[in-house]
Amino acid sequence: MGDHKDGMQKIITTLAVKNEEIQNFILLLKQRLQNIEVNSSQAQVELESEFSSLYNVLDELKDSMLTKIKQERASKTYELQTQLSACTKALESSEELLELANQTLCTAESDDFIQAARQIKDSVTMAPAFRLSLKAKVSDSMSHLMVDFSRERSQLKSLSFLPVPGTPVIDLSECLVADNCVTVVWSVPGEDAKIEHFDLEYRRTDQEGAPRGREEHPWMVVEGIRGSEYTLRGQRFDTRFMTFRVRACNKAVAGEFSEPVTLETSAFVFKLDSGSSHQNLRVEGLSVEWDSTGGKVLEMKKEMKTRPASPLNSPARSAMMMSPKRTPIARGSRDRFTAESYTVLADTALDCGQHYWEVRFDKESKAFAAGLALRSLGKFDQLGKTSASWCLHLNNWLQTSFTAKHNNKARSLEGPVPDRLGVHCSYEEGLLSFYNAHTKQLLHTFKTKFSQPVVPAFMVWNGSFSVQTGLQVPSAIKCLQKRNSGTSSSTASLT
Incomplete structure (x- = not known):
């Protein structure tokens, strides 16, 4: 009977543990469902914001280019109208002189002919028609204001969601521990140009190798690293090792952390023995x-x-x-x-x-x-x-x-x-x-x-x-x- 009770107790304990695991998993699934709703709504809002921003940029660009065309048209119109007005006045003056010359020619037998002819000659010499440039000051071409957005249309059609940045790899051979400083160097296979920065995390440990599930020391974070290496300076090495990991981030999302690496940070650590110190x-x-x-x-x-x-x-x-x-x-x-x-x-x-x-x-x-x-x-x-x-x-x-x-x-x-x-x-x-x-x-x-x-x-x-x-x-x-x-x-x- 006792063996049966012990066996039943083990079964009960096993079932209780399994039930607790299932309950925890159910809570996890429910939380993830809630997170999906929240995160998808946030992603939708951000997408609409990005497209709205893109529309605004296009509208601003359109207004700027239309203004350029209008300014070009107004400038050329002013130049040609000014030139046209000058030519019209010159033509009128020339026609008057021509009519006066014809009349004078008809009175060639008159005593005043010689004097009139001289006056007409002087007037012709000073006439605006002979000082005009008969070449248009501006061209009527507007071809330099034509546009071709075929490349941009292709780029717009290729717009997609940001890719998740690749996972960096820490190069142990390039890492350096010296003078209470640690330099960590990494690279990203097939590096994406859209990576904006890197986040480095580190924590102290007395265990060599990969970090354990439970660590006494929390992860410390260094954010916004622009290059592919970072130096921690002025450290106090109160443990034998330090564990590092790094991830790449773009504007919207962070990638996976690299495989953690552990670097030895050997140093002499001691305390003062207050129990044997002098009473004073x-x-x-x-x-x-x-x-x-x-x-x-x-x-x-x-x-x-x-x-x-x-x-x-x-x-x-x-x-x-x-x-x-x-x-x-x-x-x-x-x-x-x-x-x-x-x-x-x-x-x-x-x-x-x-x-x-x-x-x-x-x-x-x-x-x-x-x-x-x-x-x-x-x-x-x-x-x-x-x-x-x-x-x-x-x-x-x-x-x-x-x-x-x-x-x-x-x-x-x-x-x-x-x-x-x-x-x-x-x-x-x-x-x-x-x-x-x-x-x-x-x-x-x-x-x-x-x-x-x-x-x-x-x-x-x-x-x-x-x-x-x-x-x-x-x-x-x-x-x-x-x-x-x-x-x-x-x-x-x-x-």
């Missing part, structure tokens, strides 16, 4: 600020909530009892840095490869240091004063100094102190280099041999700093490292 360091994400109260204000507030109100426990009395030099009331961890080791370490160790990160710090800090340390760095140890740490150290207490420190030896560094350091570690080569992050100028290189994994390490006293991770080793630093591989300074020369 307030760690928030990748930012650190000196806090002279050492967290005692928060503990005071907690204590005040649990104590009854009394003059002995008043906030004013408690504040008077506080002193930044006193040992913190409680330590978050037995491994927390203490005393004058105002240190915080990263939570991720390096044991191979090349890595790069940057640190922006307040140059007015009383003291600041950044570098590498072994995990075995003691909680009382200060960066650069033991064999377990290497750092650049800024000191603004009593007198200003900027030095490279290791094993309690220091070398003074020349030049201005940058407000942003670039730190590069090549683990296998035993190189730890510091750069001006803005200019990529080399400040100092430690050459050693790491006997065990190391972690980024930082120190600040009466100041603040912030760290930027997820950065690739800049190309400029790679080139500079090759050129200076034989001239790097070493820890042995520190004094």
Whole structure:
């Protein structure tokens, strides 16, 4: 009986799942039916709008060409009428002279004949008829205003719906990942001239290959790309890979997305281990600020909530009892840095490869240091004063100094102190280099041999700093490292 019940329960579950799938599919079909009505109505409205626009263009063109014909007719008519009027007047004047000459000829025996003949001769010389051009100023031809729209009629007959743009293909061999930038290059087989732009989508992932059905990171969109490549600049590579896809768009419709491609975006990403940082360091994400109260204000507030109100426990009395030099009331961890080791370490160790990160710090800090340390760095140890740490150290207490420190030896560094350091570690080569992050100028290189994994390490006293991770080793630093591989300074020369 139990087996039958289990079997029946499985059947019921299967039917319920299938029913739910069918119901969801029915909802999908109904939604698509509604979408068809809406989309077809919209397409009809847009089609009528396009034809109306085309009619308007034709009407405007017709009016313009008719105006051209009318202007040409009016201009030629004016010229010929002016010429005709001048000829008519000249003809009338000539006929009068002709009649006068005939009359004078009839009176040839008269004494006044010679004088009359001279007057007629002078009048003929000055007559308008002899100054006229007997060539029409304009032609009566209007053939240059004839039209032939056979080609346009053929084009109009070939009007059709816009084709869906072809699907682009991303060219992996042309894509480039460098300097925290990604350049994606693609092409469209049989590219359609009506493509107006491309849309690029990308998202971060820790999975190589095609994107999974469910991704933690959403697609980010870059629209309106006119060319067939695009460069994403200034990225923070906090995942191992980035997935890209692209589609072509014309005026009305977008094509299908290309097959997604995944590019490796390797970079060193870490967080600050606030659990082991000095009590006087307030760690928030990748930012650190000196806090002279050492967290005692928060503990005071907690204590005040649990104590009854009394003059002995008043906030004013408690504040008077506080002193930044006193040992913190409680330590978050037995491994927390203490005393004058105002240190915080990263939570991720390096044991191979090349890595790069940057640190922006307040140059007015009383003291600041950044570098590498072994995990075995003691909680009382200060960066650069033991064999377990290497750092650049800024000191603004009593007198200003900027030095490279290791094993309690220091070398003074020349030049201005940058407000942003670039730190590069090549683990296998035993190189730890510091750069001006803005200019990529080399400040100092430690050459050693790491006997065990190391972690980024930082120190600040009466100041603040912030760290930027997820950065690739800049190309400029790679080139500079090759050129200076034989001239790097070493820890042995520190004094």
